[in-house]
Amino acid sequence: MTSLRLPLLESVFCAVSLGAIVLDGERRIVLWNTWMVRHSGLEHEQVLGRDFFEVCPGLRGGRVDAAIQHALYNNFPSLLSQTLNKAPFELFMRGERVQQAVEITPIAVEGAPRHCLIQVSDVSIAVGREKLLREQAMVLRSQTFSDGLTGIANRRHFDVAMEKEHRRAKRSGTPLTLLMIDIDHFKAYNDHYGHQKGDQCLIQVAAALAGMLKRPCDLMARYGGEEFAMILPETDIDQAMLMADAIRARAQELAIPHERSSDASQLITVSIGIATQKADAVVEIDALIGSADRALYQAKRSGRNRIATA
Numbered sequence: 620m621t622s623l624r625l626p627l628l629e630s631v632f633c634a635v636s637l638g639a640i641v642l643d644g645e646r647r648i649v650l651w652n653t654w655m656v657r658h659s660g661l662e663h664e665q666v667l668g669r670d671f672f673e674v675c676p677g678l679r680g681g682r683v684d685a686a687i688q689h690a691l692y693n694n695f696p697s698l699l700s701q702t703l704n705k706a707p708f709e710l711f712m713r714g715e716r717v718q719q720a721v722e723i724t725p726i727a728v729e730g731a732p733r734h735c736l737i738q739v740s741d742v743s744i745a746v747g748r749e750k751l752l753r754e755q756a757m758v759l760r761s762q763t764f765s766d767g768l769t770g771i772a773n774r775r776h777f778d779v780a781m782e783k784e785h786r787r788a789k790r791s792g793t794p795l796t797l798l799m800i801d802i803d804h805f806k807a808y809n810d811h812y813g814h815q816k817g818d819q820c821l822i823q824v825a826a827a828l829a830g831m832l833k834r835p836c837d838l839m840a841r842y843g844g845e846e847f848a849m850i851l852p853e854t855d856i857d858q859a860m861l862m863a864d865a866i867r868a869r870a871q872e873l874a875i876p877h878e879r880s881s882d883a884s885q886l887i888t889v890s891i892g893i894a895t896q897k898a899d900a901v902v903e904i905d906a907l908i909g910s911a912d913r914a915l916y917q918a919k920r921s922g923r924n925r926i927a928t929a
């Protein structure tokens with residue numbers, strides 16, 4: 620029975636679908652199972668009896684090395700986290716490197732120095748699933764913060780960014796500008812050209828104006844229907860006027876025909892309201908938005924295609 624048991628154990632050892640290696644006290648390879656042969660390309664006779672680090676030189680001095688020492692000399696088991704040690708062994712499956720979880724366990728051997736067992740499990744599927752979940756989470760996050768029609772930041776994103784920039788301006792004692800930008804006579808545009816053309820117009824204007832922003836802290840958001848909001852941190856009123864002027868010109872440059880516009884050019888135009896919080900006079904966010912809104916209303920009342928300040 621005992622004589623049968625050893626070959627049986629060896630067959631089991633070779634049949635398991637994970638990598639199994641046994642090292643003796645001198646770190647020589649005593650066992651190297653079939654799974655390891657299959658995925659490393661190294662046959663039993665190429666590895667048995669050889670120093671482990673001659674066979675796997677890339678592992679010398681790393682975490683696997685330290686874990687082997689712990690097992691052999693301190694009788695201490697280790698589980699190498701797959702996040703920190705993505706794929707220490709050079710193992711491949713269908714041309715792809717196998718993602719691995721590695722466990723190193725000390726083994727007491729009667730009449731001989733302690734051995735250790737290295738188990739390598741394939742966690743590629745779990746890693747792939749995790750990657751997919753992370754990517755999906757990123758897509759969902761970006762959808763939560765972007766406007767479905769124009770692809771620029773949505774109102775929720777605007778609210779979050781506004782809070783952040785308002786806090787930053789207060790902390791750093793820098794000015795903060797908010798522009799409210801509204802397409803002129805857009806109801807007439809929709810009525811004349813149809814809702815689909817209206818959508819295209821919104822997409823075109825949003826892309827052109829958002830493309831004018833150069834700094835990562837600047838944000839252009841769709842605030843509502845045909846109204847956009849631009850947050851410009853560290854921007855004083857003079858710089859804000861220059862920006863607003865460039866935006867007004869850019870909208871006209873798009874040369875989107877608008878026959879029903881009362882403007883002489885009969886092109887799509889925008890009106891802009893500016894509110895700037897001075898470095899030394901912090902106001903509440905609602906008050907800043909209210910000021911920009913009132914300025915926008917003023918720009919509309921005084922003829923549209925123009926800029927007004929709060």
Ligand SMILES: Nc1nc2c(ncn2[C@@H]2O[C@H](COP(=O)(O)OP(=O)(O)OP(=O)(O)O)[C@@H](O)[C@H]2O)c(=O)[nH]1
Nearest residue numbers: 801802803804805806807809814817818844845919
């Ligand atoms: N096509 C399209 N139209 C939209 C969308 N959101 C809002 N609108 C339209 O935008 C128009 C806004 O009209 P008003 O608020 O009356 O303003 P206006 O006609 O632009 O007039 P002024 O702002 O005073 O120049 C409405 O007709 C809305 O239906 C959208 O996503 N797509």
